[in-house]
Amino acid sequence: MIINILHLYPKNMNLYGDHGNMLALRRRLEWRGYEVNVIHHDPGDELPEDIDIIFGGGGQDSGQTVVEDDLKIITPKLRDFIEKGTPALVICGLYQLFGNKFVTYEGQEIEGAHILDISTTGGEVRLIGNVLIDTPEFGQVVGYENHSGLTYLGDGVKPLGTVITGDGNNGKDKTEGVRYKNCIGTYLHGPILPKNPKVTDFLISKAIENKTGKVETLKELDDTIELKAHEVSSKRPR
Amino acid sequence: MLRFSIFIGKLIQKISRLRGGGSALPGLVVERINPRFVQKVLSKLPQGVAVISGTNGKTTTTKIVAELLEKQGLRVFTNNTGSNFVRGVISAILENISIRGKFDYDIAVLELDEAHAVKFCQAAPINYALLLNVQRDQLDRFGEIDHTADLLQKVAAAADRDVILNREDPRVSKIEAKHPSYFGLSEELLAKFPSDDDLIEASEIKVSDKPAKVILDKLLGNHASYIIDGESCDTDLTLKGIYNAFNAAGALALCAAIGGDKFDRSSLADGLSSVESAFGRGEVLKINDSEVEILLVKNPSAFQLSIASFADDSYDFMIVINDNYADGRDVSWLWNVDFSPLSKVSMVSGVRAYDMALRLKYENIEIGEIEEDLEKAINDFTKGSKRPKRIFTTYTAMLAIRKIISGKSIL
Numbered sequence: 001m002i003i004n005i006l007h008l009y010p011k012n013m014n015l016y017g018d019h020g021n022m023l024a025l026r027r028r029l030e031w032r033g034y035e036v037n038v039i040h041h042d043p044g045d046e047l048p049e050d051i052d053i054i055f056g057g058g059g060q061d062s063g064q065t066v067v068e069d070d071l072k073i074i075t076p077k078l079r080d081f082i083e084k085g086t087p088a089l090v091i092c093g094l095y096q097l098f099g100n101k102f103v104t105y106e107g108q109e110i111e112g113a114h115i116l117d118i119s120t121t122g123g124e125v126r127l128i129g130n131v132l133i134d135t136p137e138f139g140q141v142v143g144y145e146n147h148s149g150l151t152y153l154g155d156g157v158k159p160l161g162t163v164i165t166g167d168g169n170n171g172k173d174k175t176e177g178v179r180y181k182n183c184i185g186t187y188l189h190g191p192i193l194p195k196n197p198k199v200t201d202f203l204i205s206k207a208i209e210n211k212t213g214k215v216e217t218l219k220e221l222d223d224t225i226e227l228k229a230h231e232v233s234s235k236r237p238r
Numbered sequence: 239m240l241r242f243s244i245f246i247g248k249l250i251q252k253i254s255r256l257r258g259g260g261s262a263l264p265g266l267v268v269e270r271i272n273p274r275f276v277q278k279v280l281s282k283l284p285q286g287v288a289v290i291s292g293t294n295g296k297t298t299t300t301k302i303v304a305e306l307l308e309k310q311g312l313r314v315f316t317n318n319t320g321s322n323f324v325r326g327v328i329s330a331i332l333e334n335i336s337i338r339g340k341f342d343y344d345i346a347v348l349e350l351d352e353a354h355a356v357k358f359c360q361a362a363p364i365n366y367a368l369l370l371n372v373q374r375d376q377l378d379r380f381g382e383i384d385h386t387a388d389l390l391q392k393v394a395a396a397a398d399r400d401v402i403l404n405r406e407d408p409r410v411s412k413i414e415a416k417h418p419s420y421f422g423l424s425e426e427l428l429a430k431f432p433s434d435d436d437l438i439e440a441s442e443i444k445v446s447d448k449p450a451k452v453i454l455d456k457l458l459g460n461h462a463s464y465i466i467d468g469e470s471c472d473t474d475l476t477l478k479g480i481y482n483a484f485n486a487a488g489a490l491a492l493c494a495a496i497g498g499d500k501f502d503r504s505s506l507a508d509g510l511s512s513v514e515s516a517f518g519r520g521e522v523l524k525i526n527d528s529e530v531e532i533l534l535v536k537n538p539s540a541f542q543l544s545i546a547s548f549a550d551d552s553y554d555f556m557i558v559i560n561d562n563y564a565d566g567r568d569v570s571w572l573w574n575v576d577f578s579p580l581s582k583v584s585m586v587s588g589v590r591a592y593d594m595a596l597r598l599k600y601e602n603i604e605i606g607e608i609e610e611d612l613e614k615a616i617n618d619f620t621k622g623s624k625r626p627k628r629i630f631t632t633y634t635a636m637l638a639i640r641k642i643i644s645g646k647s648i649l
Contacts, residue, residue, distance in 0.1 A: 020573030023600045144568045189570050194596050225599055227593035236561060
């Protein structure tokens with residue numbers, strides 16, 4: 001079986017090792033005997049019909065403005081994918097742009113894709129450091145945040161988890177990230193997937209479920225190194 | 239006021255030495271009581287002040303510039319203490335100035351990190367700048383890569399004579415200056431040199447249309463050919479790796495700008511043959527009968543270039559990753575490095591040994607052992623085979639390795 005992974009804007013949104021998330025998805029599929037096909041989507045490209053997993057990362061400000069225009073063009077198709085249950089992971093910059101709007105610190109309003117019911121305002125200081133959160137679906141999740149945007153959740157979505165250490169969405173309400181259908185939005189770099197294999201396997205199992213129409217148990221992998229790295233990260237100072 | 243500051247500074251230096259303290263305090267106090275101290279001392283230098291900044295290669299490049307200028311007969315003041323903050327410069331001045339204010343140098347060659355270079359330019363006039371590169375380094379300290387480029391633009395604007403820029407680095411080559419000149423690579427070598435944006439995936443190679451004052455034309459083993467102001471100059475290098483040879487091109491351009499017609503170009507290039515690397519920058523040490531080369535890797539581009547230069551199956555490899563403040567707390571950058579040229583890593587250590595091991599696992603690279611205890615890891619690594627060895631290490635891990643090797647206890 002071939003799993004098609006869409007990587008949104010790999011050239012413009014590739015800060016903080018988010019490339020590692022693609023590698024985590026690829027290897028955990030390959031180690032279980034699946035074939036992986038990665039589709040890079042850059043500004044101006046046509047979006048294919050057959051997509052099983054969507055991934056998008058964060059970028060510096062200059063990367064963000066380049067993708068805004070292209071995102072407007074592909075938004076209707078992306079929204080259809082998310083609504084029909086395609087698993088997706090969007091981080092930092094694309095997490096914000098998947099929301100309703102982003103109001104910069106200077107007051108300029110950028111229209112979002114309205115895929116996730118969240119809104120972001122630019123903050124005065126950067127929220128930086130190691131993060132540990134508690135999630136109902138995946139247990140404790142570790143990562144590293146570095147953002148100045150403050151994100152607030154709307155009524156139609158739930159947070160990914162509750163902050164144990166770190167700032168999370170906005171540094172105030174203790175929420176981190178968002179969950180909607182099979183989409184995960186988060187500020188966590190690290191990258192998030194290699195050290196949180198439960199999250200990776202969630203995306204993979206949903207992709208296979210969508211493809212085969214039935215729920216299958218994934219083949220178990222030896223996660224000794226993953227779990228040790230998770231444990232060490234969760235104890236590092238902010 | 240100057241003599242008073244010198245007196246106080248030297249006094250504090252003596253006292254803190256007796257107490258076994260660090261080098262920051264005297265600088266801190268003098269900075270407070272006499273904010274114009276640096277300006278007063280350095281503005282008297284006949285050949286002025288040169289600042290070297292950028293993400294990677296500052297320490298080695300500063301060492302190259304200082305040694306090349308000394309070989310041309312200049313008396314060079316440099317901050318080779320490893321403290322590249324303004325206070326560190328003050329402390330270095332205090333050590334080298336007489337109590338009467340006699341400061342016997344022709345020129346100051348200073349290594350400053352990006353943020354402190356800007357602060358320094360506000361405290362003292364600078365004449366020359368050599369800006370090496372803008373790469374992803376410790377983003378948790380400066381925020382973002384574009385911000386770092388803005389800092390270097392400020393440094394360039396402050397220099398009233400030549401500003402030497404790396405034309406192959408897109409963020410550096412677009413920096414504006416009153417008197418810009420460039421150092422670069424031949425098309426052939428450019429292909430071997432990934433830029434920071436190329437680390438994720440190969441993009442097409444862009445040949446710059448800017449004329450370069452110095453070009454690294456060829457590099458075969460330890461033999462380098464440079465073109466300096468149109469003149470072809472060959473030399474052997476003691477320094478290893480393509481990135482050191484390239485930074486030396488920047489150093490040559492700065493020296494040629496400082497010396498003008500007075501420096502013979504081939505004799506300048508010849509000077510490179512005896513310049514050695516600084517500690518942890520390719521130095522070879524003997525541990526437990528093994529020859530071990532220590533390679534400092536602070537960020538993805540440095541790591542990438544180091545692997546491109548030093549991956550060799552006749553060596554055993556060890557990688558040590560720490561995440562202390564000076565290393566950068568965020569270890570995500572390991573995922574921006576392509577480790578595939580390595581077929582096996584015999585030992586992985588450091589505070590973040592398991593993050594490093596995880597990175598290798600997902601690249602399908604064989605891992606020998608994972609040992610978080612650095613002292614034990616080094617012992618095990620150097621005891622096994624007699625094959626030559628290479629250790630890639632982050633900054634604080636390098637300091638810890640130095641302590642272990644010199645027989646003291648670890649951190």
